[in-house]
Amino acid sequence: MQSEIIKPEGTLSLQTIAMPADTNWSGDVFGGWIVSQMDLAGAIHAERFSKGRCATIAINQMSFLVPVKVGDVISCYTKILKVGNTSIQIAIEVWNSHDESRPAKQVTAGLFTFVAVDQSGQKRRISDEVRENLT
Numbered sequence: 001m002q003s004e005i006i007k008p009e010g011t012l013s014l015q016t017i018a019m020p021a022d023t024n025w026s027g028d029v030f031g032g033w034i035v036s037q038m039d040l041a042g043a044i045h046a047e048r049f050s051k052g053r054c055a056t057i058a059i060n061q062m063s064f065l066v067p068v069k070v071g072d073v074i075s076c077y078t079k080i081l082k083v084g085n086t087s088i089q090i091a092i093e094v095w096n097s098h099d100e101s102r103p104a105k106q107v108t109a110g111l112f113t114f115v116a117v118d119q120s121g122q123k124r125r126i127s128d129e130v131r132e133n134l135t
């Protein structure tokens with residue numbers, strides 16, 4: 001029987017390498033570091049989509065599936081699930097694609113909400129024109 005190959009969902013919004021300074025005392029990478037990469041990836045996608053500044057208002061779900069080690073190449077994939085008046089809900093997956101000889105492995109899954117804001121940090125409405133560009 002053929003096993004199903006699971007692939008990342010969404011747009012590759014950020015790729016980086018885990019460094020020694022990002023680890024805890026056990027040599028695993030801090031969860032907080034990974035969450036911050038996810039936040040950056042989501043913000044990049046939200047800002048490109050909404051054509052302006054965005055702020056994180058919530059991390060609605062977060063799961064850590066497997067540990068990340070120093071030298072691992074992590075890829076953050078983002079997918080817009082919902083667009084409200086001012087908010088953008090984004091599913092974010094992180095995959096470890098360090099070892100090219102093996103399939104990439106999913107390490108985290110999260111659901112983040114961003115709010116479009118203006119230059120003074122006040123929420124701004126996402127225009128209908130922008131909303132129509134959601135693919």
Ligand SMILES: CC(C)(COP(=O)(O)OP(=O)(O)OC[C@H]1O[C@@H](n2cnc3c(N)ncnc32)[C@H](O)[C@@H]1OP(=O)(O)O)[C@@H](O)C(=O)NCCC(=O)NCCS
Nearest residue numbers: 055056057058060083084085086087113115117121122123
């Ligand atoms: C972003 C900010 C300007 C929004 O202003 P606000 O008056 O609190 O906004 P609202 O309560 O009206 O919520 C705005 C949108 O977010 C949504 N929202 C609010 N809390 C949410 C939550 N916990 N989960 C999901 N969506 C949420 C609302 O439903 C609304 O969506 P809609 O406009 O699409 O209908 C303000 O909350 C803020 O400055 N927060 C701090 C942001 C920040 O500093 N982030 C970095 C973290 S250190």
